[in-house]
Amino acid sequence: MHSINLSTLQSLLPEAKFQNTNSIDSVSFTGLTSLSLASTNEISFVASKTFVNEAKASKARLLVVSEDMVDSLSEKALIIVPKVELATAKIIRQFFPEKQPTGKHSTQVAIDPTAKIGSNTDIGHFVTIGKDSVIGNDCIIEDGVKIGDRVHIGDGSRIGKNCVFFDDTIVGKRFIVFGNSSFGGDGFGFVFAEGKHNKIPQVGRVVIGDDVEVGSNCTIDRGALTDTTVGNGCKFDNMVHIAHNCKVGDHVIIAGQSGLAGSVTLGNYVIIGGACAISDHITLVEGTIIAGGSSLRTSPKTKDVYVGWDLGLTFPEFQKYRVNIKNIVNLNKWLKRIENIEKKVGIETKES
């Protein structure tokens, strides 16, 4: 961990205003942490006005805040920024710089002579790279990564330990992936005939754009005839599964343990919460949000926040649904009551 001072912060955050910072001019800050944990030589941040009182009590001598908090914290040394989280992220990175590639290749590797590896790219131990594969410049290929034939990995990518790339997978620039993820395995396609499930060859590829980040233990399958595609800037958490033929737009977020069945189409800026199941051939228009734990079986027509099962409910509907979950336990009693009333007022009850 590095330590940094005010002038470093000033050049790091040119958009920021610094207030009451004269007295801490020479302080060497040792880290950034939460308000309650920070010590005097640490920076902290105020995520929202809710935390203003906590901020006042914090030992942190320097706070990242937004303009609307300045009045309440006028006695503190402040870094005033348009977006607290973004500035905070930049400061943290300053304390914990990213590992940089050095161009070091392990000798315990198996790299096909036809494979091309860019300059300043690290190749870890027990890595394999197959025929005609191309690894860009400035990459870090960590230990145990297995890369098949004709795979392309873009410049500046970081491939985590023991990830697997099957043949023909194409990955853009600045790709990040953590451990044990698998790309380009066959899509799940069979045709039933003669009493058994016969394999439909999966000959499309996986094609991933630039600036995509994927967690640990994810799977993205190759397409059947056409490619499975993931746009630029997408971020997938751990154990996310993308089935064959999916077309994922740009800047899509998918949280942990969610999956897309085959041929799902996601517009740009879609957000899917954790533990969601999106059925095959669903389409979500740009900006649609699916709340965590939802299971979508029907394509919603419009951009909205959806929660729940089948088509899902919009968020206002869900708020009402929530209140009513416990009513369901009494439905059989309600039926009795309706029947009683019908008898009393002389309505003929038909079977319900």
Added chain:
Amino acid sequence: MHSINLSTLQSLLPEAKFQNTNSIDSVSFTGLTSLSLASTNEISFVASKTFVNEAKASKARLLVVSEDMVDSLSEKALIIVPKVELATAKIIRQFFPEKQPTGKHSTQVAIDPTAKIGSNTDIGHFVTIGKDSVIGNDCIIEDGVKIGDRVHIGDGSRIGKNCVFFDDTIVGKRFIVFGNSSFGGDGFGFVFAEGKHNKIPQVGRVVIGDDVEVGSNCTIDRGALTDTTVGNGCKFDNMVHIAHNCKVGDHVIIAGQSGLAGSVTLGNYVIIGGACAISDHITLVEGTIIAGGSSLRTSPKTKDVYVGWDLGLTFPEFQKYRVNIKNIVNLNKWLKRIENIEKKVGIETKES
């Protein structure tokens, strides 16, 4: 990718009738793709009568069709087959032949001297094979596969990169698995005593039949006392989890991210959609279908299609349920209405 001509297709599909194909006798076809994407030297296929108009407009000069489409497409060159998808699968495989083993062994491996490896089997880089394990003939063991002791892998199997086989796992012939799947880890069994969870040793095995295909990042656990078994011809998608003591019949399909808890019994030809959770000790009779996203907590008595939660609904019930999901948000208002009526007609309201 290979290119193929009419005579190759004729010997490939002896069951097919070829119509209007004289004019394309000498064409060298370069691929097979969807109706809209196909160019003149590509083959396409008509999956159902719905696509007949698209077929007429397609540039593809040769179409795979079923008998019932022939009249509508009488001006096209046709391959008439009983099962379009099956014939299509065979043609695709012709363009993209499967990798064949060549008997090549990497030298960067760790194979116990007591292990036996069949003839014409490929062993990739950084593979390990433990004591008394037996790998069949004509297998491809890809890079990074780790095989424990006393494991058997049947003839003609293809084991994907970085898969793991713990001790005593038995796999039949023509097994296919993609990346990072784990077989034979301990089942999840503990007994609570003295304030902690005490491990119950898991000493059964995993025993898998012939012609099984498993996706990437799946897990099948060894049994507690008896074996976890998977029958012949089963196909599992990515991230499928089979817990200890499950007995899976033949030709069972399980789609992505679905799991069987302990001691589940599945009859032959069961189909489980994606993202399903099957509770422990559930039994599904032959041919039962569980729709994707379902969570089954009770064994359905009869063969049917089930959807939803707990016991699930049959599909016709589900169609009605669907319509009613949005009614749930108003139940508290309905209760008020029932109470009002009761008051008006003089029925004493008991607590509901």
Added chain:
Amino acid sequence: MHSINLSTLQSLLPEAKFQNTNSIDSVSFTGLTSLSLASTNEISFVASKTFVNEAKASKARLLVVSEDMVDSLSEKALIIVPKVELATAKIIRQFFPEKQPTGKHSTQVAIDPTAKIGSNTDIGHFVTIGKDSVIGNDCIIEDGVKIGDRVHIGDGSRIGKNCVFFDDTIVGKRFIVFGNSSFGGDGFGFVFAEGKHNKIPQVGRVVIGDDVEVGSNCTIDRGALTDTTVGNGCKFDNMVHIAHNCKVGDHVIIAGQSGLAGSVTLGNYVIIGGACAISDHITLVEGTIIAGGSSLRTSPKTKDVYVGWDLGLTFPEFQKYRVNIKNIVNLNKWLKRIENIEKKVGIETKES
């Protein structure tokens, strides 16, 4: 598999009473299995009084039972114990002793010179261990494990094939993990600005207590600013996902394919069934049980058993809910009936 005799059992189970065992004094028992599968030289166990008749019919010549079964099985040779499953587990372990480390190091490894490896620890093939990492005594590090920098693994741990530990992960003593699990990957944290999702550096660690067992293909992510922590004695099944900043207490059970979103807090002795989704920032108090297949979006206030979606229902509520699931399919008809009654009795219907 070893064989064992009565005197071994007597020293193994000092808390047990042995009854009618004189006649089997010299028998060499070859295994322990279920009542129906056991042969005469095998031991079996009676899990509950329900199985007493099966026990009478069993060929097993020696049964593990609890005090309350003794009268019904007075003609059998019995091992009478306070906890049948616990005694059974101990006997099984006797037949199948755990693999013990022998201090053997493969030469096909890549271990940083600054790493420290304890005594009597096995290092498998194609293992990597990074800078300043410390592996305890008496560990088994299986083939293909990849360990980053500054990782600590406690004494007596068994790390399964192809598991991955990213930098700074700390694991206690007697840790067990099966295949392809990933520890210490970045938490899933982004801030949206300028049309894209910007990474928030994840600089906390993963810190795991003693006596924890984790299945295959699990993921535990490092914290954002503070650590993701798992207490002592926790047991996680396969494909369990623990997101950043979670605080998991001691002796927590999480079954297969369940996940904790970010910043979840679990008290000691919490039990989470399979395929559960626990939303971010949820807190579960000590001893709370979440039934399998549940999706929790609200923190329950009290210790109880919860089932279902959102807040979940308590188990008695769930029993009533179950009965009513099928009533939901008729709600639209009920609405009609309520409307008819209202018309008949002269109540003005407002929109519902």
